[in-house]
Amino acid sequence: MCKINDNLKEQQVMEWYELYYKDIYRFIFFMLGDRQYCEDLVHDTFLRAYTSFVNFEERANIKTWLFSIAKHLVVDEIRRRKRRRIFSLFSEGHDIASSINIEQYIEHRDTVERSLKAIQQLKPDYRLVITLKKIEGCSTKEIAEILGWSESKIRKTLSRGLAALRRKDIAEGGGHYEQTF
Structure with a gap:
């Protein structure tokens, strides 16, 4: 019976x-901006879902539960990086997996790259909320x-996170993030 379960x-x-x-994947990528760790953390998210399957309570929907698992893994990785003083930067030449259609992506690649770099310079709490709301399209609830x-x-x-992005945008010459967010 255990085998069937x-x-x-x-x-x-x-x-x-x-x-x-x-x-x-998109959530973790926008949080870390580092493809090397992204695949590992996506894998770890689903591995934890598998190992914690019996703990899943139907109070939340599955997508919310998976994002919660991913969020914990991302926050742990950010803490590890902070302790080691490693800052990842977006490397040019890589495509960004996102909900933006390919024409928009090509047309606005510089804006997307600037936005990604700017988001990654925000405090982790701002980064989490902006990524979940504006990139993943999650509701406030x-x-x-x-x-x-x-x-x-x-x-x-x-x-506050969007205000910090706007202040950063103004300091860099303005007009970039208003179009994106």
């Missing part, structure tokens, strides 16, 4: 993988569930 569990996690791989914060805190953090 393992097979069902594996099948369910593989379905989630098929459905949410791109979303989780979903973000609150993922981060374990109140919706009010999500709105305030988003507002």
Whole structure:
């Protein structure tokens, strides 16, 4: 019977993988900007979902739960990098997996690259909320569930994060992030 449960569990996690791989990958990529760790953290997200399968409670939807797992892995990686003083930069020549269509991406590549670099220079909380809201399109309620914060805190953090981006934009000559966000 345990073997059947393992097979069902594996099948369910593989379905989630098929459905949410791109979303989780994009989220982690925008948070870290580092392809080397991105694939590993996506894999770790689904591995943790598999090992924690019995702990999944139907209170949240599966996408929210997976983003929560990914968020914890990303925050741990940011802490490790901070301790080691490693700062990743976006390297030119790589495509960005995102929901932006290819024509927009090619047309606005410089803006996307500047936005990615700017987001990665924000405080981790701002980075989390902006990435989940503006890039992944999560609702305020979903973000609150993922981060374990109140919706009010999500709105305030988003507002402050976007203000920090605007201040950075003004300092760099202006006009870049208003188009993106």
